[in-house]
Structures are given as structure tokens and as C-alpha cells.
Amino acid sequence: MKSALDGQSAVRGVRAALAGSPAVRRAAALVLGALFVALAAQVAVPLPFTPVPMTLQPLAVLIVGGLLGPAAGAAALALYVALGALGLPVFTPIGPPGAARLLGPTGGYLLSYPAAAAVTGWLADRPSVRPSGRLLLACAAGMLVIHLGGSAQLAILGGDPGLALRLGVVPFLTGDLVKIGLAALVIRLVRPRMPAPL
Numbered sequence: 001m002k003s004a005l006d007g008q009s010a011v012r013g014v015r016a017a018l019a020g021s022p023a024v025r026r027a028a029a030l031v032l033g034a035l036f037v038a039l040a041a042q043v044a045v046p047l048p049f050t051p052v053p054m055t056l057q058p059l060a061v062l063i064v065g066g067l068l069g070p071a072a073g074a075a076a077l078a079l080y081v082a083l084g085a086l087g088l089p090v091f092t093p094i095g096p097p098g099a100a101r102l103l104g105p106t107g108g109y110l111l112s113y114p115a116a117a118a119v120t121g122w123l124a125d126r127p128s129v130r131p132s133g134r135l136l137l138a139c140a141a142g143m144l145v146i147h148l149g150g151s152a153q154l155a156i157l158g159g160d161p162g163l164a165l166r167l168g169v170v171p172f173l174t175g176d177l178v179k180i181g182l183a184a185l186v187i188r189l190v191r192p193r194m195p196a197p198l
Contacts, residue, residue: 026072033064033076034083038090046094050167051105053094058146059179062139065117066124066187067194073117081110105154112149116142135184143176
């Protein structure tokens, strides 16, 4: 009973923060967006044939970008990367801590997150794209940005762009198609209930 009441109190607190002044609402949204990606990062499955684990981070990045819009989405993900670089346990539990993670094989993915959220948010807001495909296109473009950043750093570290694609993109294509569809669905369902744009 107590845990249910605590959960209801937390939901009321989030709603109150998002209903406050524009500055408070924006700050709360950025923190919640960064925390959402941090929670998704804790779901990570190491793969034996690649240094890149399978995680829920990309799904969360697309959702944050699509819900918060380009500017606030990018800011939330920049906050996420900054918190991780400072050593807070927001990155996946696989790999070195802090800023060292940004220099390793998964650093390119992390560094691409703000741009991916911005692209997703920007395309999700384009009225020139037909509504039926707009969110799927937005999420697919955001995922493409993530893979471009990730594979670029893998290519720099390994010196072989082809190997970078085989290790950092190909193993994740099927799962990423599912993530794109899920992200588009979540954005479509949640966005109409969101307060005014940030």
C-alpha cells in the first residue's frame, strides 16, 4: 500500500513540475529525459562478436527527442552525456566509467545522442511530411544518426570502416527496426497528452 502511494506521489510531483512555469517545466523535462535514457541504459546485453552491447538506449533517445522536440531533446541528451562523463552511473554497466567511455568503442553512439534526439524531434514536427509516416521517418532518421556516430568512431579506432559496419551496425538492424516502430508508437500515444512545447 505504501509503495503504491509513493508511486502516486511521484506521478503527482512530475505532473506538478511539468505544469509549472516554462523555465521549471523545461528544466524538469530535461532532467526526466536524461533519467529516462539512464534507466534504459541499464538494460544491456553483451554480444560475444562485437564490443557494442545491445541496449535500450537508442529507443529511449528516439522517444525523448520525439516527445521533447529538437532543442529540448538535444539538451536532455547533452545533459545525459555530461552526467556520464562526470562519472555518474548513467551509462550501461558494461565498459569503463566516466569520460573514458566516450573514447572507447561505444563513445560514438553516446556522442551522437543529442544530434539524434534533435533530428528525431525536428522531423516529428514537420507538417510537410504525411502524418502516417512522419513519426516512423523521424525515428528512422534518428537511429541513422546514432549508427553514423557509432560506426564512425569504431572505424577511427579500428582503422577499418567495413569492419566497423559489420560490428556496430549489422548485428543491430533487426532490433533497431523494432525500436523504431516502438518509439514511433510511444510518441504518437504520449505527445497529445504532453503540455505545450518546451
